[in-house]
Structure formats: C-alpha cells, structure tokens
Amino acid sequence: MGFIGLYCFFVDKLSKGHVDEYYNKFTQEAGGLIIGISRANIGISPYVIEEELINIEKPIINFAINSYQSGFSEVYFNAIREKIKNRTNKGIFIISINPGNFSAFSNIDDDILTTDSNTILGKTKNVASNPNYNYIINNYSEPLYNAFYSRKPEHQISHNNGWNEIILYTEHDTITNNTIKYWKSLTIKRNIKRVNTDEKSQYRIDSFIKLIKFLKEEGHVFVIRIPADTDIIKFENDVWQGFDKEFDSITKKYNVPYFNYSNKSDEYKTYDGSHLESESAKKFTKQLSLDIKNYLKAKKYKN
Amino acid sequence: MLFNSFEFLLFFPIILIGFYAIPHKYRWLWLLLGSYYFYMAHEFELVILLFISTCVDYFCGLRMPTASKKNKIFYLLLSIFVNLGILFSFKYLSFFTSSIQGLLGFFGIVISETENLGSYNFNQILIPVGISFYTFQTLSYTIDIYRGKIEPEKHFGVFALYVSFFPQLVAGPIERASRLIPQLKKKVDINLSNIKKGLIMMAWGFFLKVVVADRLGVYADAAFSDPEYSHGLPLFIGALFFAGQIYYDFSAYTSIAIGAAKTMGVDLMQNFNRPFFATSITDLWKRWHISLVEWLRDYLFIPLGGSKGSKLKTIRNVFILFFAVGLWHGASWTFIVWGLLNGAILILENITSSLRMRVFKLLQLKQGAINFLARLFGVSYLLMTLIFFRSPSINHAILYIKQMFNITGLHVNILNNYFELVLCFILIVLVQTIHYFKGNDKVYELVTQRPKYIRYTMYTAYAFIIVLFAINRQNTFIYFQF
Numbered sequence: 001m002g003f004i005g006l007y008c009f010f011v012d013k014l015s016k017g018h019v020d021e022y023y024n025k026f027t028q029e030a031g032g033l034i035i036g037i038s039r040a041n042i043g044i045s046p047y048v049i050e051e052e053l054i055n056i057e058k059p060i061i062n063f064a065i066n067s068y069q070s071g072f073s074e075v076y077f078n079a080i081r082e083k084i085k086n087r088t089n090k091g092i093f094i095i096s097i098n099p100g101n102f103s104a105f106s107n108i109d110d111d112i113l114t115t116d117s118n119t120i121l122g123k124t125k126n127v128a129s130n131p132n133y134n135y136i137i138n139n140y141s142e143p144l145y146n147a148f149y150s151r152k153p154e155h156q157i158s159h160n161n162g163w164n165e166i167i168l169y170t171e172h173d174t175i176t177n178n179t180i181k182y183w184k185s186l187t188i189k190r191n192i193k194r195v196n197t198d199e200k201s202q203y204r205i206d207s208f209i210k211l212i213k214f215l216k217e218e219g220h221v222f223v224i225r226i227p228a229d230t231d232i233i234k235f236e237n238d239v240w241q242g243f244d245k246e247f248d249s250i251t252k253k254y255n256v257p258y259f260n261y262s263n264k265s266d267e268y269k270t271y272d273g274s275h276l277e278s279e280s281a282k283k284f285t286k287q288l289s290l291d292i293k294n295y296l297k298a299k300k301y302k303n
Numbered sequence: 304m305l306f307n308s309f310e311f312l313l314f315f316p317i318i319l320i321g322f323y324a325i326p327h328k329y330r331w332l333w334l335l336l337g338s339y340y341f342y343m344a345h346e347f348e349l350v351i352l353l354f355i356s357t358c359v360d361y362f363c364g365l366r367m368p369t370a371s372k373k374n375k376i377f378y379l380l381l382s383i384f385v386n387l388g389i390l391f392s393f394k395y396l397s398f399f400t401s402s403i404q405g406l407l408g409f410f411g412i413v414i415s416e417t418e419n420l421g422s423y424n425f426n427q428i429l430i431p432v433g434i435s436f437y438t439f440q441t442l443s444y445t446i447d448i449y450r451g452k453i454e455p456e457k458h459f460g461v462f463a464l465y466v467s468f469f470p471q472l473v474a475g476p477i478e479r480a481s482r483l484i485p486q487l488k489k490k491v492d493i494n495l496s497n498i499k500k501g502l503i504m505m506a507w508g509f510f511l512k513v514v515v516a517d518r519l520g521v522y523a524d525a526a527f528s529d530p531e532y533s534h535g536l537p538l539f540i541g542a543l544f545f546a547g548q549i550y551y552d553f554s555a556y557t558s559i560a561i562g563a564a565k566t567m568g569v570d571l572m573q574n575f576n577r578p579f580f581a582t583s584i585t586d587l588w589k590r591w592h593i594s595l596v597e598w599l600r601d602y603l604f605i606p607l608g609g610s611k612g613s614k615l616k617t618i619r620n621v622f623i624l625f626f627a628v629g630l631w632h633g634a635s636w637t638f639i640v641w642g643l644l645n646g647a648i649l650i651l652e653n654i655t656s657s658l659r660m661r662v663f664k665l666l667q668l669k670q671g672a673i674n675f676l677a678r679l680f681g682v683s684y685l686l687m688t689l690i691f692f693r694s695p696s697i698n699h700a701i702l703y704i705k706q707m708f709n710i711t712g713l714h715v716n717i718l719n720n721y722f723e724l725v726l727c728f729i730l731i732v733l734v735q736t737i738h739y740f741k742g743n744d745k746v747y748e749l750v751t752q753r754p755k756y757i758r759y760t761m762y763t764a765y766a767f768i769i770v771l772f773a774i775n776r777q778n779t780f781i782y783f784q785f
Contacts, residue, residue, distance in 0.1 A: 003766055144773075
C-alpha cells in the first residue's frame with residue numbers, strides 16, 4: 001500500500017509539470033483536430049489556425065504523433081472519435097498525409113492490431129483529461145524523479161494545444177546549417193533503411209478512408225501534404241510513385257479537398273530535411289489557414 | 304506472468320499465504336496450480352508443450368528402472384526425441400530452414416519462400432517462453448534415471464511440480480531432480496527468518512531489474528539501434544552497459560526466483576557467483592549461468608570425453624560445448640559466434656597458461672597485479688563477445704565493433720542525459736561492491752544483521768528509490784526469450 005501511495009503521489013506531482021512531448025495532446029477535448037504523424041506534429045501550429053479562422057469550433061488540438069504511434073488505424077480512429085465527442089458545432093479536421101502514414105513493418109498486416117494496441121494511442125484509454133493519470137501510468141517510461149527535475153529539450157517547446165515547436169535559435173545554442181545538413185543526411189539514411197523494413201499497408205489506407213468518412217459527418221475535412229526538403233519529397237515520390245495522384249483520386253471520391261504543398265517545399269525550411277522549423281511551420285500554417293478560409297468561402301457561395 | 308508486474312504483486316502473496324494455510328499433503332497441488340497459472344498468464348496455449356514434456360518424462364522415467372537394457376535405451380531416446388523435438392520445432396526450425404536456404408543460395412540454388420517446406424512461414428512460430436530451461440531440466444531427470452543416479456518420482460503431481468515450479472520455470476536456475484524433488488516433498492513449517500530472507504532477495508532482484516538493468520538497457524538500446532550513426536566512446540559505453548544489463552537482468556531474475564522459493568522453504572541453486580570478479584575466462588564460466596554450464600558439462604562435455612583425451616579431442620569438445628552454449632541461447636548465428644568466441648579464448652587460455660606464468664614471473668608481477676590484469680582482460684573480452692550476443696546480425700556486430708574503435712571525439716552521451724549516465728556508473732559500482740562483499744546469494748545480510756531502526760529506515764529508503772528511480776517500462780527479462 002505504501003508503494004502504491006508513494007507512486008500515486010509522485011505521478012500526481014509529475015502531472016503538474018512537464019511530462020513529455022506528447023502529454024499535452026491528451027489533456028483536453030477538441031473542437032477541431034490536426035491529424036497525422038510527425039510532420040504534422042511539428043509543422044502545424046493550432047495557434048495560427050485559431051487566429052486566422054475566427055469562427056471555427058475551438059480549441060484546435062494538434063493530435064499528430066509520429067509514424068510508429070499514429071499511422072492510420074482503428075486505434076487512432078477510436079482516439080479521434082473520443083477526443084471530439086462533446087463538440088457542439090462542426091469542426092475543422094486537417095489530415096496530413098505522406099507515405100509514412102500508410103506504412104507498416106513488412107508482413108505485419110496480420111498482427112497490426114496488436115502492434116497498434118501497444119502504441120501510446122492504444123494504451124491511453126482516456127484521451128482528454130487533465131491531469132491525465134491514465135496517460136502517465138501507461139506511457140511514461142522515465143523515472144519519476146523527473147517530477148522534481150524536469151528536463152525539457154533545448155530546442156523543442158511542447159505547447160498546451162499539442163503542437164511541438166522546433167526552434168533553431170535559443171539563448172544557449174543554435175542549430176546551424178551544417179547540423180541541419182548532417183541531420184538531413186541521417187533522415188535520408190533512415191528513410192532508405194525504412195524502405196527495406198516497411199511496406200505500403202492496405203489496412204492503413206482503409207483506416208484513412210474510414211476516418212475521412214467519419215470526420216466528414218463531424219465537420220470540414222482537409223487532406224494535406226506538408227512540405228519538406230525537396231530531396232526528401234523526391235525520395236518519397238520515387239519510392240511511392242503516383243502517391244499524389246492516388247490520394248487525389250481517393251479524396252475526390254469522398255469529396256474532400258486535397259491541398260498538396262509538397263511542390264512548394266523550397267519556400268520552407270526544415271531542421272532535418274523532413275520537419276519544418278518554427279518560423280516555417282508558422283508560415284506554412286498561415287498559408288494553409290488562408291487556403292482553408294478561401295475554400296470555405298467558395299463553398300459557402302456555391303451553396 | 305512477469306515478476307516485475309502488478310499481477311505478480313497480487314499473485315505471489317496469495318500463493319505464499321495459501322501455501323502455509325493448507326495442509327502439507329495438498330501443498331503440491333496448490334503450487335502446481337499456481338505454477339500453471341503463472342505460465343498460462345503469459346502463454347495460454349503453449350502450456351500444452353510443458354504438459355507433454357511432463358507426461359512423456361514421467362512415463363519414461365517410471366518405466367526405465369524395470370525395463371530391459373534395450374527398452375531402457377528406447378525410453379531414454381523417446382524422452383530425448385520428444386523434448387528436443389519440441390525444442391527444435393519451436394525454437395530452431397525457422398533458423399535451420401533459413402540457414403539451409405542461405406547455403407543453397409550460396410551454391411546458386413534458390414528456393415522461394417513458398418517452396419520452403421510447403422507454404423508455411425516458419426518465422427511465424429511463436430517461441431514458448433522458457434522452453435530451453437524446462438526442456439533441459441526435465442531431460443536431466445530421465446538421463447539421471449537412465450544412469451541410475453536417481454529413482455523415478457512416482458507421484459505425478461510432484462513430478463509435474465518439479466518441471467513447472469513457478470519461481471524457476473521460465474528462466475531457471477535449471478535444477479536437478481535430485482536436489483529439487485526432495486525439497487518439494489519436504490514438510491515446511493513457517494520460518495519467519497527464511498521468509499524474511501526470501502523477501503529481501505526478491506526485493507533486491509526487483510531493484511536490480513527495474514532500477515539497474517532496465518536503466519542500463521535504455522543506453523544500450525540506443526547504442527545498438529543505429530551504430531552507423533555513432534562512434535567511439537558512446538558505443539564503448541553501450542557495450543559495457545549491455546554487459547551490465549544482461550548480467551543484472553538475469554541476476555535479478557535469479558534473485559527473485561531464489562527468494563520466492565526460499566519463502567516456501569526451497570533452496571534453489573546459485574546461478575551466478577560474482578562473474579565480473581573472475582580471474583580468468585575459465586573462472587568466469589564457472590561463475591556465469593552456473594546451472595546451464597554444469598548441465599552441459601555433465602550431459603554433453605563429459606560424455607564426449609571432456610578434457611581427458613588428447614589435446615585435439617579436448618579442443619573439439621570445448622568447441623562443441625560452446626557451440627551448444629551459443630545455440631541454447633538462441634536460434635541465430637550471432638549467438639553461435641558468441642559461444643564459439645568464448646570457446647576459442649578458453650582454449651587459447653589453456654594452451655598459453657604455462658607461457659603466461661613464465662612471462663609474469665619474468666616481469667616479477669605480484670599475484671594481485673596478475674589478478675587485476677586477468678579481471679580486466681576477462682571483462683573486456685566478455686564485453687566484446689557480448690556485442691555479438693546483442694546484435695541482430697553478424698554484420699551489425701562487426702559494424703558496431705568497427706564504429707566503436709573509430710574514436711574521433713570525446714562526446715560520450717548519445718542520450719544527452721549526463722545525470723542518467725553518471726547514475727548508471729554509480730549503480731554499477733554500488734552493485735559490484737555489494738556483490739563483492741556479500742556474494743550473489745547473501746545480499747539479505749545487508750539488512751538482516753542491522754538494528755531494527757536501521758532496517759526500517761532501509762525499507763523506507765528502498766520504497767522511495769524504487770518509486771523514484773525505476774525505469775517504468777515493464778520490460779520482460781532478457782532470458783525469457785531463451
């Protein structure tokens with residue numbers, strides 16, 4: 001009993017400070033969501049969307065994690081449904097896609113449900129509670145002494161709305177262009193490695209379609225492809241030839257817009273070839289918000 | 304069921320209280336049911352294999368003493384065939400088919416996956432937890448009966464409990480029937496001193512697992528995941544921490560097993576005896592995973608002739624022994640290379656012993672200095688060979704070693720958490736010091752020999768340390784997979 005009491009005490013203490021980079025995504029219900037993997041997690045700021053699109057249901061929560069945790073799946077679908085269940089008006093749902101959203105380890109389709117159930121989303125039954133003990137007990141793997149000594153990453157700010165912002169310049173350190181170049185080379189190496197271990201998963205594509213169908217009933221759905229370094233985009237397009245065409249036709253079939261920004265990659269800066277740094281993330285989100293605004297306006301006139 | 308799980312925290316007190324609450328003559332049944340539940344909580348369907356091994360060996364063991372010589376051999380072979388057959392089918396079939404495919408591929412004969420013994424994918428076969436442990440344990444029983452060393456156990460329930468006794472079922476120590484069965488049959492009265500010692504050993508095991516081994520594992524995992532992106536000291540530390548991780552992880556399991564058994568009046572054998580203080584590789588293998596090494600010595604090495612024949616024959620036997628050590632650990636070439644590297648150094652050590660003595664004499668080195676050098680060499684060699692043990696492939700291990708010696712800077716922390724790095728080193732020194740003074744088996748003396756107020760302070764400190772410093776990953780014990 002003593003152990004359990006102590007454990008609960010320190011879990012509560014931890015919940016009052018910085019838990020980890022994903023914790024804030026699970027501490028509140030959402031009016032609208034940003035869905036996807038790491039590119040969306042880092043590259044889309046809910047603040048900018050809320051600022052630009054004044055009349056939408058709030059709050060907008062960045063609910064994207066990474067390709068191992070939040071590929072399209074039943075688990076992600078259930079978490080999204082839970083996250084927006086008490087919303088009153090139609091929401092905005094931005095679904096970011098790239099080949100990483102639809103990949104899974106080779107030959108895993110048979111056991112994909114078990115794999116997904118072991119992700120953060122699978123293990124967290126309560127996706128909107130503050131404090132979220134359920135999240136901490138099931139996912140927090142660091143020692144609990146962090147309740148007293150919280151170690152935040154130098155270049156990353158985890159916002160309350162779930163956005164993980166990466167800043168190049170801090171008081172003590174700068175991510176230089178050389179470092180960016182080096183990190184980009186690592187990203188390319190990792191991507192090459194992933195091509196050998198992962199494959200396109202029909203289950204993930206089906207889950208994506210199921211999600212679109214569901215969210216269409218709940219509000220306005222926008223499927224987007226976030227820009228990244230041109231070499232990385234080229235690599236992805238070479239590996240999955242016709243990706244944009246394929247998803248363009250899927251989104252057309254279900255009558256949702258597909259905004260593809262991958263061909264505007266040279267307008268934005270990444271910190272590792274794949275993920276937008278803070279300023280580019282804000283700039284990109286602003287552009288995205290304007291496009292959404294225009295789309296909604298046009299749709300209104302049409303109706 | 305994992306020892307380091309919430310379920311076990313409920314399961315164990317129930318078993319212990321039930322054990323002392325029910326009359327002696329029904330305790331075997333209580334423990335047997337508990338042991339099967341313990342196993343099924345982890346792997347429900349595969350318990351059938353445990354049951355088959357138990358039935359076959361019980362039957363063979365019972366028949367052997369009264370059988371004719373020919374039939375005796377038949378029963379022994381039946382036991383070996385069934386046990387090793389199950390082990391081979393579930394643990395090694397995939398490895399052998401892929402190795403044969405690879406070999407044929409080398410000669411230009413390509414067999415597609417669908418032609419591979421039908422269309423079944425052998426990689427999908429689930430390896431039953433602890434299969435190597437209980438297979439060896441139950442095999443030693445029939446072999447010992449065949450050799451006339453022990454009498455068969457007539458009580459099926461007691462025999463089934465010997466095979467499945469939950470504290471050591473999934474990761475040893477591999478006990479012999481002559482030691483364990485009499486203890487399981489002995490009437491045990493409540494002995495608070497034994498219960499206390501057992502619980503302290505279990506608490507020590509939990510500490511070793513969740514605070515030490517899992518912490519070292521975080522760093523080791525990071526180092527081994529992508530060696531091409533790192534080099535020099537971080538990889539060296541990764542290898543060192545993996546050596547620590549595997550030792551403390553397995554030692555933790557053994558401590559919990561020994562402690563849990565002790566609370567019920569059963570003394571399990573020691574599996575480790577301060578291996579990092581070994582003064583030679585030969586000495587190290589007398590201190591590391593003792594129950595397996597003794598098993599292979601008694602049932603493989605000595606029957607092959609041991610070290611009694613010619614030098615060449617001894618070398619052959621040592622290589623066969625260490626090939627078996629490697630293969631026992633897993634169906635992979637990395638384990639086999641690890642085993643063979645240990646066999647090779649053991650032979651080299653043996654061959655050069657007189658030469659080394661002459662050199663030490665010439666250099667006028669004192670025994671203390673010789674022991675220090677030997678320990679340093681032993682641990683370093685163990686560390687190097689364990690890189691093969693940890694790596695997913697031989698190429699990965701070679702790349703790791705290559706990158707490890709590619710020293711271009713002194714930045715040591717790939718996790719960028721210096722506090723944790725320093726804590727890892729402090730914990731290694733702490734545990735080694737405790738093991739040095741108390742051995743692996745008498746750690747409870749640290750507590751039991753203190754005055755009451757110090758004991759209670761230690762209990763409180765322990766609770767805080769576990770809660771605050773544990774790595775909360777519920778990692779399985781590494782040796783579960785074997």
